[in-house]
Amino acid sequence: MKKTPLIGGFLAAAILIGMFFVPEAAGLTGTGIRALGIMIALIVLLVTETFPIGVSCILGIALLVIFGVSPTVASALSGYTSHVLFFVLVSFGISQAIVKVPLSRRLLRFLIHLFGYESKRILLAIMLCAGLVSSIMSNVATTAVFITIVEGILGAYDHGVDRKKSGKAFMIGLPIASMVGGIMTPAGSPINLLALDYLTQAGIQITFVQWMVIGIPIGIIGLLLSWFIISRVFCPALLGAGRMAAYLESLDIPKHFDAQERYVFILISGIFILWVLSSWIPVLNITIVGILGFTLLFLPGFSILTWGEFCGEVSWAAFFLIGTMMSMGNALTQSGVSDWLVGTVFPSSMAMPIPIILLVFSLIFFALLLPIPLGPVLISMLGGPLTALAISWGISPALLILALAICASCCFILPLDTVPLLTYVKGYYKMQEMPRASLPIQLSIAVCIALWVPVALGILGLAG
Numbered sequence: 001m002k003k004t005p006l007i008g009g010f011l012a013a014a015i016l017i018g019m020f021f022v023p024e025a026a027g028l029t030g031t032g033i034r035a036l037g038i039m040i041a042l043i044v045l046l047v048t049e050t051f052p053i054g055v056s057c058i059l060g061i062a063l064l065v066i067f068g069v070s071p072t073v074a075s076a077l078s079g080y081t082s083h084v085l086f087f088v089l090v091s092f093g094i095s096q097a098i099v100k101v102p103l104s105r106r107l108l109r110f111l112i113h114l115f116g117y118e119s120k121r122i123l124l125a126i127m128l129c130a131g132l133v134s135s136i137m138s139n140v141a142t143t144a145v146f147i148t149i150v151e152g153i154l155g156a157y158d159h160g161v162d163r164k165k166s167g168k169a170f171m172i173g174l175p176i177a178s179m180v181g182g183i184m185t186p187a188g189s190p191i192n193l194l195a196l197d198y199l200t201q202a203g204i205q206i207t208f209v210q211w212m213v214i215g216i217p218i219g220i221i222g223l224l225l226s227w228f229i230i231s232r233v234f235c236p237a238l239l240g241a242g243r244m245a246a247y248l249e250s251l252d253i254p255k256h257f258d259a260q261e262r263y264v265f266i267l268i269s270g271i272f273i274l275w276v277l278s279s280w281i282p283v284l285n286i287t288i289v290g291i292l293g294f295t296l297l298f299l300p301g302f303s304i305l306t307w308g309e310f311c312g313e314v315s316w317a318a319f320f321l322i323g324t325m326m327s328m329g330n331a332l333t334q335s336g337v338s339d340w341l342v343g344t345v346f347p348s349s350m351a352m353p354i355p356i357i358l359l360v361f362s363l364i365f366f367a368l369l370l371p372i373p374l375g376p377v378l379i380s381m382l383g384g385p386l387t388a389l390a391i392s393w394g395i396s397p398a399l400l401i402l403a404l405a406i407c408a409s410c411c412f413i414l415p416l417d418t419v420p421l422l423t424y425v426k427g428y429y430k431m432q433e434m435p436r437a438s439l440p441i442q443l444s445i446a447v448c449i450a451l452w453v454p455v456a457l458g459i460l461g462l463a464g
Contacts, residue, residue: 008048012041016063027340035069035335039328043372046321047416053317057324069331079326079380084193087287088138088322089314090294091187095133095141096313097297097304098268101261102253104133104145109248117241119166120231126150127173127230131181131223135188136272139178139409139419140318146174147422153239156247162237167428169234172437175420176226176412180445183409184219186211186286187275190322191375193286195405198383202397204462207279208286214402214456218448222410225444226437233437234429263302267293318418322376329380342385349393355450357395358403362446365407373416375408398462403449410445413438 019037024030038060045056061076063069070076079085098104111125126146134142150170157163182188186196186208192215199206206214257265271293278284297304332338345364350357365378372378382404390397411417415424415434424431457463 004048005050008044009050011048012044012050015041015044016067025340027336027343029336031069032332032335032337032340034067035064035328035331036337038063038067038069039332039337039377042324042328043374043377047373053418054320057320060324061327064327064331069335076327076331077323078330079328080323082197082323082326083285083287084190084197084326085319085323087187087193087290088190088319090287090290091138092141092314093294093297093305093310094268094271094290095137095145096310097264098133098137099145100304100309101258101264102251103261103265103268104129105149105251105253107132108149109251109253112244112248117239117244119236119239122153122239122244123169123173123231123236124227126153126170127177127223127227130174130177131184131219134178134181135184135219136268136275137188138315138318139175139182139189140315140422141313142181143175143178143419143422144315146178147171147426150174151426152250153244153247156239156243157237162239164428165234166236166239167426168433169230169236171423171426171428172234172420172434173227173230175415175423176230176410176438176441177223179410179412179417179419180222180226180441181219183222183406184212184215185275187290188215189375189409191379191405191409194326194376194379194383195401198379198387198401199398201384202387202391202401204396204398206398206460206462208275209279210460210462213460214453215406217452217456218406218445221448222441222445226441229440229444230437234433260302260304264297264304267296315418321374321418325374325376326380328377329383332381333384338381338385339388342382342389346386346389354395354399354454358399358453359446359450361400362403362407362449363443365404366410366413366442366446369407369411369413373411373414375411375417378411379404379408396457396463398457399453402453402457406445406449406453407442410442413442 015037019033022033042060045051046053064076065073108129111129112122115121115125130142130146154163154167186192196206271289274284274289275286368378386400386404387397390400412420413435414431415421454463
């Protein structure tokens with residue numbers, strides 16, 4: 001048995017005991033200390049994999065009630081009543097439908113033909129394809145889908161050394177591309193929907209199209225910069241054009257769309273069109289449209305998916321992680337920890353230009369992802385207090401919340417988030433190798449946030 005899970009279990013237990021000996025401080029009550037202790041203990045359990053992710057998340061809910069942080073089981077489960085969680089569920093079904101028909105493979109083949117068979121260009125095609133799919137689908141599902149494709153490409157290498165070398169580039173590039181691509185639309189990540197909820201509570205409505213105006217430039221630039229950095233840091237080995245052509249042939253993509261592929265293509269296109277129309281027709285809620293589209297995947301006569309296939313493809317670890325982290329975020333906010341953290345970490349005032357403020361805050365957000373290596377946790381903890389902080393400064397909360405959402409979506413400095421963890425366990429790279437590429441990528445994205453978000457909000461009339 002590995003020692004790390006056991007050590008993690010003992011450390012988590014020590015944290016839960018030790019939190020009773022931490023004295024209260026200004027703005028941090030006993031309830032807040034216990035809430036913070038449970039959160040830290042849960043992160044330790046998740047990182048060390050003492051229990052399966054879903055089990056640790058369920059345990060976290062129980063601890064909130066046991067230690068008196070949440071007065072009732074219902075309040076401890078508050079995150080599981082969010083519409084965001086239902087969107088996560090249906091997005092797995094929609095992603096599975098895309099995989100079941102040749103759509104994603106057809107897009108990949110087109111991009112490889114467009115960019116060429118040179119290994120760096122194949123990496124670019126994979127990253128762009130994953131980023132585009134992830135812009136309207138779950139990051140976890142997209143990464144899981146493309147891992148199989150990447151493994152097929154790596155299998156085309158003759159020598160194990162070349163396969164291992166190229167595997168670093170492809171297996172690091174894939175989750176980063178999925179997470180950066182998720183920035184582009186509200187449907188690209190549950191974090192985006194959480195950000196929209198915080199802005200709605202602050203009286204600010206950002207529509208689907210408005211988010212695209214903000215997110216697409218950052219997403220595209222982020223994808224290209226990520227590819228450039230990864231291909232330089234982890235240069236993939238050369239792969240002959242003949243071997244790549246043979247691999248593409250093995251994908252067995254029909255020349256023409258069959259009835260099922262045509263149906264899925266029309267359905268996905270319809271979902272996206274309705275999401276865009278939601279900018280002007282409020283009843284077309286992003287989650288509701290997703291649920292309706294998901295339902296049509298089971299339509300008699302087409303039956304793209306069966307219920308068993310759907311249940312088998314859902315990442316229940318991601319489902320429980322997001323639900324529990326939203327519950328934890330609510331508990332931290334209600335116990336005053338979020339306000340205390342913002343007051344401790346962030347300055348009470350900043351007499352600086354908006355781009356400099358956003359750059360500083362983005363760097364702080366990325367730094368916080370080291371001790372809090374889960375994007376949903378960060379936005380759940382900081383969303384409410386940052387909204388209040390922005391209002392007290394006399395600036396639009398959209399500036400800070402959008403920066404927070406984009407940074408939280410790019411939680412890949414280490415492969416501890418659910419998305420990069422999918423490729424890390426394949427064994428192509430070591431944990432300490434990822435920051436060689438992920439750190440400069442995050443710095444680049446922080447600069448993009450500082451330069452573009454104020455301009456985009458100004459264009460949309462949302463800066464003030």
